[in-house]
Amino acid sequence: xxxxxxxxxxxxxxxxxxxxxxxxxxxxxxxxxxxxxxxxxxxxxxxxxxxxxxxxxxxxxxxxxxxxxxxxxxxxxxxxxxxxxxxxxxxxxxxxxxxxxxxxxxxxxxxxxxxxxxxxxxxxxxxxxxxxxxxxxxxxxxxxxxxxxxxxxxxxxxxxxxxxxxxxxxxxxxxxxxxxxxxxxxxxxxxxxxxxxxxxxxxxxxxxxxxxxxxxxxxxxxxxxxxxxxxxxxxxxxxxxxxxxxxxxxxxxxxxxxxxxxxxxxxxxxxxxxxxxxxxxxxxxxxxxxxxxxxxxxxxxxxxxxxxxxxxxxxxxxxxxxxxxxxxxxxxxxxxxxxxxxxxxxxxxxxxxxxxxxxxxxxxxxxxxxxxxxxxxxxxxxxxxxxxxxxxxxxxxxxxxxxxxxxxxxxxxxxxxxxxxxxxxxxxxxxxxxxxxxxxxxxxxxxxxxxxxxxxxxxxxxxxxxxxxxxxxxxxxxxxxxxxxxxxxxxxxxxxxxxxxxxxxxxxxxxxxxxxxxxxxxxx
Numbered sequence: 001x002x003x004x005x006x007x008x009x010x011x012x013x014x015x016x017x018x019x020x021x022x023x024x025x026x027x028x029x030x031x032x033x034x035x036x037x038x039x040x041x042x043x044x045x046x047x048x049x050x051x052x053x054x055x056x057x058x059x060x061x062x063x064x065x066x067x068x069x070x071x072x073x074x075x076x077x078x079x080x081x082x083x084x085x086x087x088x089x090x091x092x093x094x095x096x097x098x099x100x101x102x103x104x105x106x107x108x109x110x111x112x113x114x115x116x117x118x119x120x121x122x123x124x125x126x127x128x129x130x131x132x133x134x135x136x137x138x139x140x141x142x143x144x145x146x147x148x149x150x151x152x153x154x155x156x157x158x159x160x161x162x163x164x165x166x167x168x169x170x171x172x173x174x175x176x177x178x179x180x181x182x183x184x185x186x187x188x189x190x191x192x193x194x195x196x197x198x199x200x201x202x203x204x205x206x207x208x209x210x211x212x213x214x215x216x217x218x219x220x221x222x223x224x225x226x227x228x229x230x231x232x233x234x235x236x237x238x239x240x241x242x243x244x245x246x247x248x249x250x251x252x253x254x255x256x257x258x259x260x261x262x263x264x265x266x267x268x269x270x271x272x273x274x275x276x277x278x279x280x281x282x283x284x285x286x287x288x289x290x291x292x293x294x295x296x297x298x299x300x301x302x303x304x305x306x307x308x309x310x311x312x313x314x315x316x317x318x319x320x321x322x323x324x325x326x327x328x329x330x331x332x333x334x335x336x337x338x339x340x341x342x343x344x345x346x347x348x349x350x351x352x353x354x355x356x357x358x359x360x361x362x363x364x365x366x367x368x369x370x371x372x373x374x375x376x377x378x379x380x381x382x383x384x385x386x387x388x389x390x391x392x393x394x395x396x397x398x399x400x401x402x403x404x405x406x407x408x409x410x411x412x413x414x415x416x417x418x419x420x421x422x423x424x425x426x427x428x429x430x431x432x433x434x435x436x437x438x439x440x441x442x443x444x445x446x447x448x449x450x451x452x453x454x455x456x457x458x459x460x461x462x463x464x465x466x467x468x469x470x471x472x473x474x475x476x477x478x479x480x481x482x483x484x485x486x487x488x489x490x491x492x493x494x495x496x497x498x499x500x501x502x503x504x505x506x507x508x509x510x511x512x513x514x515x516x517x518x519x520x521x522x523x524x
Contacts, residue, residue, distance in 0.1 A: 001094045001100060001331075002066065004101070005061075005062055005065065005100075005101065005103065005104040006055070006062060006104070007338075007342065008104045008338055008341070008342065009055050009058035009059070009104040009105075010053075010054060010055045011054075011341075011342055012054070012341060012342075012355065013359060013361070013362070014054055014057060014390075014393055015105065015355075015358045016358050016361075016385075016386035016389055016390055017107065017389075018058070018107075019389035019390050019393040020388075020389035021040060021043055021106060021107070021108075022043055022047075022052075022057050022389070022393060023388075023389055023392050024037070024039065024040035024043075025040040025041070025044040026414075027040070027412065027413050027414060028412075028414070029195065029411075029413065030191040030192070030195040030412070031191055031194075031195035031203065032195075032203070032409075032412075033199075033203055033206055033408055033409045033411065033488065034203070034206065034409070035149055035203075036108070036149065036150070036191075036192045036203075037147065037192070038108065038111040038112065038144070038147045038148030039106060039107065039108045039110075039111045039148065039149075041111075042060035042061075042106060042110070042111045042148075043057050043060060045059070046058065046059030046060045046106075052396060058105060058106050060110070060111070061103045061104050061105060061106045061107075061110045064103060064110050064113060064114045065093070065099060065103035065104075067114040067118075068099075068113050068117050068293055069089075069090050069093060071114065071117045071118055071120075071121045072089045072090065072092075072093070072117060072293060072297050073086050073089055073090050074121060075089070075117075075120065075297045075301075076088075076089040076301055078124060078125075078128060079124065079301045079304075080301055080304035080305070082304040084303075084304070085300045085301065085303055085304040086300070088299075088300040088303060088327070089296055089300035091331070092237070092241075092296035092299070092300065092326075092327070093292075093293060094331055094334070095234060095328075095329075095330025095331045095334065096232065096233050096234050096237055096292065097231065097233075097234070097330075097333065097334055097337060098232040098233060098286075098289050098292065099293070100330070100334035101334050101337060101338055107286055107289075108148055108149040109148075109149060109286045109287075109290050110289075111148040111149070112145050112148035112149040112151075112152055113289070113290055113293055115141045115142075115148060115152075116141070116145045116152060116155065116290055116293075116294070117293050118137075119138050119142050119145060120263065120266065120294055120297070122134050122135075122137040122138040122141060123138050123159070123162060123258075123259070123262050124259055125137070126138065127162075127258040127259050132172070132175050133177065135172075135175075135178050135181040136177065136184060138159075139181030139182060139184035139185045139188075140184055140185075140188065142155070142159075142181070142188075143184060143185035143186070143187065143189050144188055146185065146188070146189045146192070147188055147191070147192065150203075150207055151287060152290065154269065154270040154273065154290075154291070155266050155270075157269045158261075158262045158263075158265035158266035159262065161261050161262065161265045162258050162261055162262035162265075165253065165256055165258075165261055166256045166258045166261070167256055195412070199411050199412075200481070202408060206488065210277075210281065217279050217280060218280060221278050221279065221280065221281060221283070222275075222278050222279060224278065224282055224283070225274060225275065225278035225282075225283045226278075228283075228285055229288065232285070232289075234326055234330040234333070235329070235333075236322065236329050236330065237330050239322075240299065240319075240322050240323055240326045241292065241295045241296065241299050242271075244298060244302045244303070244319075245264050245267050245268055245298055245299065246264075246268075247302050248263060248264040248298045248299075248301070248302050249264035249265070249268060251305070251309070252264055252265075259301075260298070260301075263295075263297060263301070264298055266291060266294045266295075267292065267294055267295040267298065270288065270290075270291045271288065271291065274287060299323075303319060303320065306319060346458065347458035347459060347460045350460055351462060353457070353460075355457075356458060356460060356462060357462060358386075359455075359457040359462070360455040360456050360457045360462055361387075361390040361391075361394060361455065362394065363453060363454070363455055364387075364390070364429060364453050364455055364465050365390070365391060365394040367453035367465075367467060368380060368391065368427055368429050368453075368467065369395075371427045371451075371467050371469070372399065372427055374450070375425060375427070375469050376425065377426050377427045377469060377470075378400070378420050378421065378424040378425070378426070379400040379401070379417070379421045379424060379427070380395070380399055380400070380401045380402070380426065380427050380428075380429055381401075381402055381403075381404050381427070381428045381429070381475065382401065382402070382403050382404070382428070382429055382430065383405050383430050383434050383435075383437060383439060384406075384430075384431060385403055385406060385409055387403075387429055387430070387431060387465075388401060388402075388403035391429060400417035400418075400420050400421050401416065402416050402421070402475050402477070404443065404475045405439055405484070405485045406485075406486075406487070406488045406489065407476075407478065407483075407485055407486045408481070408486050409488055413477075416477075418474075418477070421474060421475065422474050425469055425470060425471045426469075426470040426471075427450075427467060427469060427470065428447065428466070428467070428468040428469075428470050429466075429467060430465060430466050430468075431463050431464070431466075432452075432463070432464045432465065432466055435465075435466035439484060439485070442483070442484050444473055445470045445471065446470070446471045446473070447468040447469070448468060448469040448471070449466070449467075449468055450467045450468060450469055452464055452465065452467065453465050453467060
């Protein structure tokens with residue numbers, strides 16, 4: 001399965017968000033508007049080894065998956081000493097599309113997952129040894145998790161329950177170790193705090209829109225969330241995991257077992273939160289991705305514990321049967337999806353295809369290069385971060401690329417090459433209908449149409465782009481914060497149709513796709 005992920009990572013062109021994160025890896029900023037810097041560091045780790053190749057960008061995800069599996073295996077080994085349970089814990093992520101294939105695609109969630117599981121591993125070591133120094137390790141990994149994605153904070157209720165519900169609560173409340181762990185986590189997270197203090201707390205305001213948005217109950221967004229979890233965790237695996245988590249939570253809170261409490265709460269609380277948010281808001285495709293590996297550990301442990309706790313033979317046999325069914329069907333589904341994208345020549349999903357919807361930018365780059373050659377222009381302008389990221393990726397520094405709006409995304413970025421831009425003609429590459437945005441009323445450039453280019457995947461038209469020549473204007477990299485060229489797009493849009501994405505999206509595409517239940521059925 002690791003070889004499968006390496007082949008997938010090497011063969012599939014970068015998605016827009018992956019290219020966007022790759023641009024971060026070229027910067028020296030402490031943090032970024034959309035997310036903390038962990039993903040940039042993970043990409044830099046891979047590109048140092050393999051260069052600016054698709055495998056180099058994605059190599060960190062391959063390693064993150066292996067580290068996660070090793071940690072899950074050791075958690076289950078320490079709690080059960082049962083080889084079969086260890087094998088189940090290792091195979092469960094392989095049987096979920098979220099991890100079996102999509103850990104080969106870099107995203108902030110992928111960077112966070114091994115650190116989040118390492119934090120749980122540290123708490124397991126703490127519970128078994130009683131050595132308070134494991135609190136310090138947990139604080140270290142908690143800080144690294146937060147340094148990868150803000151949603152790591154959703155493990156806080158589980159850690160609080162681990163500390164306060166068992167009978168040991170007064171021992172640890174009187175100990176310095178839990179408080180030192182918090183200080184360590186804050187210290188590790190400090191680059192994000194420093195960057196935000198310097199930039200008007202932009203990241204927290206940017207992401208806070210999602211946490212506070214409420215548009216009224218929508219069956220569409222609920223179906224979207226549930227459908228995605230069935231498709232990405234597994235149509236058999238998801239019920240198996242939820243039932244195992246419920247049994248683990250019952251055992252933990254009834255007996256005040258610290259490990260059962262922390263493992264079950266770490267999944268059930270975020271799951272309940274995301275379900276609640278899905279009543280009114282579209283939950284992002286990968287937002288819940290960070291929590292399920294902890295659930296896999298809990299379920300593997302639960303399978304080993306059931307015979308010791310005197311559960312009925314029928315229930316034990318049934319649990320084992322459904323676990324086998326989940327593993328076999330899940331791995332088969334991952335293999336089918338892999339073969340569809342690597343070997344099949346067809347597009348069965350049209351514009352809804354999650355890979356095809358972001359493919360074909362080479363065609364746009366080739367037409368942009370031809371326009372540069374025809375006009376003598378020296379730089380490329382875009383008006384959306386996806387096109388900007390793909391042009392930067394495909395031109396690899398040969399031509400300066402500037403997104404002339406949403407400059408709040410690029411605070412702390414290095415000079416893109418203003419010495420080659422100032423006083424020179426440029427090429428505008430814009431997706432229709434963004435090329436007719438009211439934004440252009442604020443830009444005194446002269447635009448001369450050069451043509452259009454279509455972006456296609458396996459014969460299906462995905463998008464059409466306008467190519468214009470820009471003269472008489474130099475883009476401003478640091479416009480005033482109240483300028484329309486500085487402001488970024490609002491994140492929390494009501495359930496706007498868009499394709500099922502196989503990567504984390506810093507901001508939703510306001511033009512694309514359909515509810516996830518229908519999408520997942522289409523993928524099948």
